[in-house]
Amino acid sequence: MTLWIIAAGVELAVIVALGVLLIVSRKKLKNTRAALERARADTPRRRRGLVPLAVRTAFNATDSLIQKGFGATVRNSVEDLAGWAQVERPDLARITADGDVVVVFSDIEGSTARNQELGDRGWLKLLEKHNRMITKQVVDHGGHVIKNQGDGFMIAFSDPTEAVRSGIAVQEALRENPEKWSGIRVRMGVHVGSSVRRGDDLFGLNVAMAARVASQADGGEILVSEPVRQALRGAHDIDLGTPREVELKGMRGSFALYPVDCAPRTVNENT
Structure with missing residues (x-):
């Protein structure tokens, strides 16, 4: 019985740790997204308001990761x-x-x-x-x-x-x-x-x-x-x-x- 309680406690601790890690990772991704949005807004406009491709590509990649979850590839059909x-x-x-x-x-x-x-x-x-x-x-x-x-x-x-x-x-x-x-x-x-x-x-x-x-x-x-x-x-x-x-x-x-x-x-x- 004691071993079962210890195992359950360890499993619960692992789940809590993974949950914290997931929340922190998602927060970092959202912060990155916000930074890219600010860069997109502050960058001088070129040719009909197009933002630089490097910024736009990075923004799309971050957005895809946030929307589709971790491990998602950058793909748009x-x-x-x-x-x-x-x-x-x-x-x-x-x-x-x-x-x-x-x-x-x-x-x-x-x-x-x-x-x-x-x-x-x-x-x-x-x-x-x-x-x-x-x-x-x-x-x-x-x-x-x-x-x-x-x-x-x-x-x-x-x-x-x-x-x-x-x-x-x-x-x-x-x-x-x-x-x-x-x-x-x-x-x-x-x-x-x-x-x-x-x-x-x-x-x-x-x-x-x-x-x-x-x-x-x-x-x-x-x-x-x-x-x-x-x-x-x-x-x-x-x-x-x-x-x-x-x-x-x-x-x-x-x-x-x-x-x-x-x-x-x-x-x-x-x-």
Whole structure:
């Protein structure tokens, strides 16, 4: 009986100690989050109010740890971004004059496994570099980063051709020097439709459509919807592959999705 009481006491002490450790750890994480929020507020704004990528990436990482618990990897999916857009309803109409907006979603294939492979510090360094490159290509092609969470991006363009060219530039950069990027592969989906001012239902449908297109892409691939394919007519520097007929979650019927040829073009010496 005495041994049982002692064992129970030891077990209770261990539980109390673990509880105290958990509370202290969570407090430290929240303090870190608060510090990053202050840094985010105090940092001079750059280019339409974007905070530095290093601060934003660290903030997203801390937020993910607090929300998902200890041992959680830094991961944000296309579905997370699409869900955010459905709630926040960003004003996409300001980006375009003709009533149509191009929505692009992208993320890193197998990001959770890569996070575990590189460790949190190595993964955050890679994310910062990846996010900086994506943002540069978007801005260079006249696009706007609507939301970035971890390795995921929601992007808007007024021109479907420039949206696809931006994606091609990203894939080329990753392919040309895979060691620099730790071999990551980015998947992207592109769709064009009516902007938010034409009605919430259309907004929700087009954002969801772009997210579903991206979810069908493999790493290193850009998929575009039928409306984007039609808009690309006359863009002689963009080639599309054989369409794939797919069913998209939450949408009736089947849809044709077209892979963009991201391979470097060969020059014919006889021409």
